[in-house]
Amino acid sequence: MTLPPLRDVIARHGLAARKSLGQNFLLDLNLTARIARGAGVGPASQVYEVGPGPGGLTRALLEAGARVVAVEKDDRCVEALAEVQDAYPGRLTVVSADALDVDERTLLPEGGPVQVVANLPYNVSTVLLAKWLTVAEWPSWYAGLTLMFQREVADRITAPSGGKAYGRLSVLSQWRTAPRRLFDIPPSAFVPQPKITSTVVHFAVLPQPVAEAELSDLKRVIDAAFNQRRKMLRSSLKGVGIDTEILLADAGIEPTLRAETLNVAQFCAIARSLNRLRAAG
Structure with missing residues (x-):
């Protein structure tokens, strides 16, 4: 089954991006494929995606061979993703829910490491990251995070000590993971175009935190x-x-x-x- 262009999906389902949901849809399939590669996604991968929207990144993850569980709050997008489910039978599970509220462990299949890969809604990106970085058990249910943020948030995540960007988010990110910037994405790649540049960051999970602490x-x-x-x-x-x-x-x-x-x-x-x-x- 050949999937229609993302712009056609957006038009047919009336997916005008909602500011209240922090939506900016990434339509460049070369960039979504690059994100999947940066996450190391392959045929054996289990992926958890948040905010798939019309499914641009979802398609790239599935084309790389992954099985995907996607959580989407917007019911309009859930309907649009049904086409992607039909194109990849048995490999995409779409959950209609708010990612801030779900217990990811109840959604994901047992066995094998899970990669979190997402173009996060800007308005909840740091809240979701903090949720994943502060899970009670470590090592956690995920084996790595590859996430898109506003560039200034990526600056804070990866900042070394000694500068103005270094803060709470830097310490939390660097305590249990090794965050690394992969590449920037210009505003022109999104619909609608945001006013800022975005950055994809990969967090390699450390087997033990940098130092012991409650x-x-x-x-x-x-x-x-x-x-x-x-x-x-x-x-x-x-x-x-x-x-x-x-x-x-x-x-x-x-x-x-x-x-x-x-x-x-x-x-x-x-x-x-x-x-x-x-x-x-």
């Missing part, structure tokens, strides 16, 4: 530190519940440093000290 403690530390990033740590960490001079001395961190100068391992050291000192009373 997730809740690490989040508490980085939230406090970056909420007042211009202040020294002895001031910005006052809200964590332990005297900051004692906390930072225990972690071996200079209290006059600022959040953006610490690497991931140093934040983990503070989180471990927080856990230890709190337990000691």
Whole structure:
């Protein structure tokens, strides 16, 4: 079965992109194929996709040989994806749901690693990424993430310590994964055209986090530190519940440093000290 051009699918199903859903449809099939290659998708791959829209990236994943579970919130797109299901019998499962609310483990088949590959809706991209990076169990249900973001979000994800782009999202991303920028995509590749450039980022899952820390403690530390990033740590960490001079001395961190100068391992050291000192009373 030959699938119609994506522009025809959009016109026939009345798929005018909805700003409320953060929709920008990627229609360039060369680019969708490049994303699939960047994710390392092949005939043995199990893929979880969020926000497939009219199915441009979905087609590329299926053409690469993958089996795909796609979660789509927009009922109009669910109807359009039925054609893709017919073209690839038994290889595409479309779930009508909000990806923010689903438990992915209940949707995905058992056995084999799962790759998350998605052109994420801009308005929920960082929320979804944080959801996947902060799962309770590690290693997680996925073996890798290949995701599209606004370029400035990709800058924050991959930023090294010491710069203005480095922050909470940098630490969370680099604690359990090794994020790497693959390539940029210009606004002209989308319908409608966004005002910004997009960037595809691949997150290689680390078998163990960069350094040991309880997730809740690490989040508490980085939230406090970056909420007042211009202040020294002895001031910005006052809200964590332990005297900051004692906390930072225990972690071996200079209290006059600022959040953006610490690497991931140093934040983990503070989180471990927080856990230890709190337990000691």
